[in-house]
Amino acid sequence: MRVRVNDVLIRYEMQGPPGAPVVTFSHSLAAALESWDLQLPPLRDAYRVLRMDTRGHGGSSAPPGPYTMEMLSSDVIGLLDHLDIARTHFVGLSLGGMIGQVLAVGYPERLDRLVLCDTSNRMPSETAPVWEERIRTAETQGMTALARETLERWFSEAFRRDQPQATERIRNMIVRTPVAGYTGCCRAISRFDLSGELSRVKVPTLIMVGEKDEGTPVSAAETIQRQIEGSELFVIPGALHLSNIEGAAHFNRRLLSFLS
Numbered sequence: 179m180r181v182r183v184n185d186v187l188i189r190y191e192m193q194g195p196p197g198a199p200v201v202t203f204s205h206s207l208a209a210a211l212e213s214w215d216l217q218l219p220p221l222r223d224a225y226r227v228l229r230m231d232t233r234g235h236g237g238s239s240a241p242p243g244p245y246t247m248e249m250l251s252s253d254v255i256g257l258l259d260h261l262d263i264a265r266t267h268f269v270g271l272s273l274g275g276m277i278g279q280v281l282a283v284g285y286p287e288r289l290d291r292l293v294l295c296d297t298s299n300r301m302p303s304e305t306a307p308v309w310e311e312r313i314r315t316a317e318t319q320g321m322t323a324l325a326r327e328t329l330e331r332w333f334s335e336a337f338r339r340d341q342p343q344a345t346e347r348i349r350n351m352i353v354r355t356p357v358a359g360y361t362g363c364c365r366a367i368s369r370f371d372l373s374g375e376l377s378r379v380k381v382p383t384l385i386m387v388g389e390k391d392e393g394t395p396v397s398a399a400e401t402i403q404r405q406i407e408g409s410e411l412f413v414i415p416g417a418l419h420l421s422n423i424e425g426a427a428h429f430n431r432r433l434l435s436f437l438s
C-alpha cells in the first residue's frame with residue numbers, strides 16, 4: 179500500500195490481528211521494509227506489524243534532498259495518523275533508530291516502547307568526509323558501486339558465504355535504493371546530533387547492537403544506554419550492522435520478551 183503523507187507517498191505493509199498492539203519497524207539506510215522479513219513470523223499473531231519504507235527508499239517517493247531527521251520522523255507520525263494509530267511500539271535500526279530517538283523526544287505520547295538497534299545518538303563531525311564520499315560515489319557511479327562495501331559492513335564473511343540468497347536479496351535492496359533517497363538520508367544522518375536531548379526520553383527503551391558492528395559500535399549503544407534512564411542493552415553475539423538478520427534468533431527472542 180502507498181499513502182500520501184506530508185508531500186510524499188509512503189509505502190507500508192500492515193499484518194496482524196485487528197485490535198492488537200502495533201509494532202512499527204523502521205529500516206536502515208539503503209534498505210526497505212523487507213529487511214524486517216525475519217521479524218514478521220514471530221510477531222504477527224500477537225501484534226499488528228507495521229513496516230514502512232522510509233522516504234527515499236523502497237517504494238516510497240524519493241524527492242530531491244537533503245532530508246532532515248525531523249522530516250523522516252514526521253513521515254512516521256503522518257503514517258500513524260493516516261492509519262488511525264494513536265500509539266505504537268517502535269523498532270528502528272540505524273537510520274531507523276535515529277528516527278526512533280527523534281520520535282521519543284518529540285512525540286513521546288505516540289510511543290509505548292522503543293527499541294533502538296545498531297544506531298547512535300549523533301554522527302561525529304569526523305565522519306563527514308565518509309558521508310561526502312558515499313554521496314559522491316552514489317551520484318557519480320550509482321548505488322551498485324556501494325553495494326559490496328555496504329554488505330561487508332552489514333554481514334560477516336561467513337554469513338555472506340553461507341547465505342548467498344539472503345545476501346543477494348539485501349544487495350538488491352541496496353542497488354534499488356534511489357540515489358536521491360540515499361543521498362538525502364546520508365545528509366540527514368551526517369547532521370544528526372541528539373546527544374544533548376536524549377536524557378529527556380522516558381519511553382521504556384531496549385537498545386540492541388551487533389557485537390561486531392563497526393559503523394554504530396557497541397560503544398555508541400552504551401552511550402545511548404547511559405543517557406536514557408532505565409534503558410536495557412543487549413549485545414547480539416557475532417552480528418555486524420544488520421543484527422536483526424544475521425542475529426535474528428537472539429534479536430527476536432529479546433524483542434519479544436521486551437514487548438510482552
Ligand SMILES: O=C(O)CCC(=O)CC(=O)O
Nearest residue numbers: 206207272273331393419
Ligand atoms: O545504516 C544506516 O542506516 C546508517 C549508518 C550506516 O551507514 C552504517 C553502515 O552502513 O555501515
